[in-house]
Amino acid sequence: MKKIIELLKSYLLDTLRTPIQVVYGLIMVLGVFGLTGFLLGQGTTAEIVASYSVFIASYAAISAVAYSITGEKEKGLYRMYRSSKLTKKEYVIEKVLMASLPLAFSALIIAVGILTTPIQLSILIVPVLILSVLAHSGLGLIAAAYFDNHSEMQKVVTIFLFAMIFLAPVFYTPGMLPETVQLIQKAVPLTYGVEAMRTLMVEGGGLAEIQRPLVLLTTLAVASFALGYRKLDF
Amino acid sequence: MLKAKNLKKNFGETQAVDNLSLEVEKGEIVGLLGPNGAGKTTTMQMLSGLMNLDGGEISVEGSLKEDVSVVFQETEYGSKLKVREFLKMMSVLNENEGELNNIIRDVGLEEFEETFVGDLSGGNKKKMNMASGLLKNPNYLLLDEPMAGLDPRSRKSVRDSIQEFSNTHGVLVSTHSMDEAEKLCDRVIIVEDGKEIVSGDPDKLISRIDSDFVIRAEGNVPERYKSEATVSEGFFELKTDQPHEFIRKMVDSGEIDKLQNLSIEKPGLEEVFFKVTGRRYEEDN
Numbered sequence: 199m200k201k202i203i204e205l206l207k208s209y210l211l212d213t214l215r216t217p218i219q220v221v222y223g224l225i226m227v228l229g230v231f232g233l234t235g236f237l238l239g240q241g242t243t244a245e246i247v248a249s250y251s252v253f254i255a256s257y258a259a260i261s262a263v264a265y266s267i268t269g270e271k272e273k274g275l276y277r278m279y280r281s282s283k284l285t286k287k288e289y290v291i292e293k294v295l296m297a298s299l300p301l302a303f304s305a306l307i308i309a310v311g312i313l314t315t316p317i318q319l320s321i322l323i324v325p326v327l328i329l330s331v332l333a334h335s336g337l338g339l340i341a342a343a344y345f346d347n348h349s350e351m352q353k354v355v356t357i358f359l360f361a362m363i364f365l366a367p368v369f370y371t372p373g374m375l376p377e378t379v380q381l382i383q384k385a386v387p388l389t390y391g392v393e394a395m396r397t398l399m400v401e402g403g404g405l406a407e408i409q410r411p412l413v414l415l416t417t418l419a420v421a422s423f424a425l426g427y428r429k430l431d432f
Numbered sequence: 433m434l435k436a437k438n439l440k441k442n443f444g445e446t447q448a449v450d451n452l453s454l455e456v457e458k459g460e461i462v463g464l465l466g467p468n469g470a471g472k473t474t475t476m477q478m479l480s481g482l483m484n485l486d487g488g489e490i491s492v493e494g495s496l497k498e499d500v501s502v503v504f505q506e507t508e509y510g511s512k513l514k515v516r517e518f519l520k521m522m523s524v525l526n527e528n529e530g531e532l533n534n535i536i537r538d539v540g541l542e543e544f545e546e547t548f549v550g551d552l553s554g555g556n557k558k559k560m561n562m563a564s565g566l567l568k569n570p571n572y573l574l575l576d577e578p579m580a581g582l583d584p585r586s587r588k589s590v591r592d593s594i595q596e597f598s599n600t601h602g603v604l605v606s607t608h609s610m611d612e613a614e615k616l617c618d619r620v621i622i623v624e625d626g627k628e629i630v631s632g633d634p635d636k637l638i639s640r641i642d643s644d645f646v647i648r649a650e651g652n653v654p655e656r657y658k659s660e661a662t663v664s665e666g667f668f669e670l671k672t673d674q675p676h677e678f679i680r681k682m683v684d685s686g687e688i689d690k691l692q693n694l695s696i697e698k699p700g701l702e703e704v705f706f707k708v709t710g711r712r713y714e715e716d717n
Contacts, residue, residue: 200524201524201525204520204521204524204525205521205525207521208513208517208518208521211512211513211517212511212512212513215512216512274504277477277482277502277504278503278504278522278561278564279525280482281480281482281501281502281565281568282522282525282526282564282567282568283497283498283525283526283527283568284525
């Protein structure tokens with residue numbers, strides 16, 4: 199655990215000493231939030247709060263894991279970590295914890311939602327967000343496992359993230375989309391994160407109502423994580 | 433002893449390492465020498481357990497993960513961490529915080545502890561990389577091109593650090609510089625296309641090839657050496673096993689005053705490479 203904390207500490211120190219990264223992260227969150235909330239003329243609705251809080255956490259999880267690992271590969275740090283007494287398990291746990299830090303952005307969005315629109319709060323929001331982070335960290339691990347080069351990985355992950363925004367029902371409810379697109383949506387973990395969050399925050403549903411998306415999200419989290427962990431050569 | 437036997441590694445059709453065997457004992461510095469693309473870095477990766485073997489075997493007293501540490505040349509951080517912060521992190525990862533201060537002192541980075549890693553000079557970055565490798569407290573340290581890109585003063589400083597470490601540990605240094613290998617290594621293994629072409633003590637290898645000293649100078653060839661000298665672009669070149677005789681004769685006859693840019697090169701590993709392969713080893717490899 200000490201090694202994981204030390205790695206996280208170094209990561210935070212490095213990030214906070216580069217304020218532009220923090221500012222960029224905040225602008226991204228607020229920009230995306232504002233885009234749908236205001237440019238689409240919907241205002242800050244409970245649906246948007248529910249969708250965006252899980253979307254931001256998922257998006258950040260893939261990016262954080264994939265970018266961080268390929269960046270370390272490119273700099274040679276990855277080999278240095280591999281050559282140290284750090285184990286693969288410790289390394290991956292650190293990456294997942296790092297990928298969980300943007301949950302603070304989700305909390306920020308929910309806080310804005312509480313102040314501006316009637317939303318239902320539930321303790322079940324926490325496991326849904328955590329499962330979403332795990333599922334998407336797994337996808338980040340898969341991307342990092344296949345690429346040694348930051349720029350090559352970036353091309354693929356950017357396309358994937360862009361597609362994910364539109365494939366997952368972040369902007370709209372799934373029923374509004376053609377049936378073929380709805381089929382593809384079923385393979386995207388974010389779909390179930392959004393579905394569960396909307397059920398909890400908009401409809402005030404409970405565990406029984408989110409059972410299906412929760413099971414599917416868990417399945418995808420286990421599958422993506424297992425594949426990513428296995429493929430990552432540490 | 434770190435021992436590798438018949439190592440093989442293929443990348444598609446390319447055989448990067450081909451039946452390479454080597455041994456490193458504690459207390460010695462072994463040089464893995466060869467041009468770029470000879471398979472040195474691949475060998476280092478296999479020896480440190482970072483790359484799977486396609487053939488052969490590696491053995492060490494304990495385990496590669498615990499006893500072998502590798503430092504690669506291209507490790508480069510644009511990090512906003514300070515030297516001490518970075519090395520502290522590496523000491524925690526290697527479960528060796530107690531040695532942190534000693535290692536910072538041993539590699540000569542004490543006065544740079546508060547410098548940001550990204551602001552270090554090339555030589556100090558190499559030292560920091562070496563410190564990271566040492567923090568594992570390995571029995572064997574593998575250094576990939578530790579002198580590459582360094583100025584002469586930094587090279588000397590890094591060389592001293594390696595020699596100091598080799599008193600109690602085994603060191604394998606990969607380098608494309610024959611000159612550096614001669615200065616640093618107790619034994620060398622010259623590789624090309626992933627294969628060993630010759631190995632042994634550098635001095636013995638050099639003495640075995642029976643090569644002459646090369647005298648170069650700018651000016652007219654002294655009369656008595658005209659038959660044996662080669663001339664090119666105002667310079668002449670002579671090969672002899674008694675360079676002191678040449679100098680004595682030039683001084684006695686006063687001809688030394690007519691010669692410019694006089695140099696004497698002793699035969700080195702480059703000549704060994706030439707004798708074995710029949711090709712010149714280009715320093716800019």
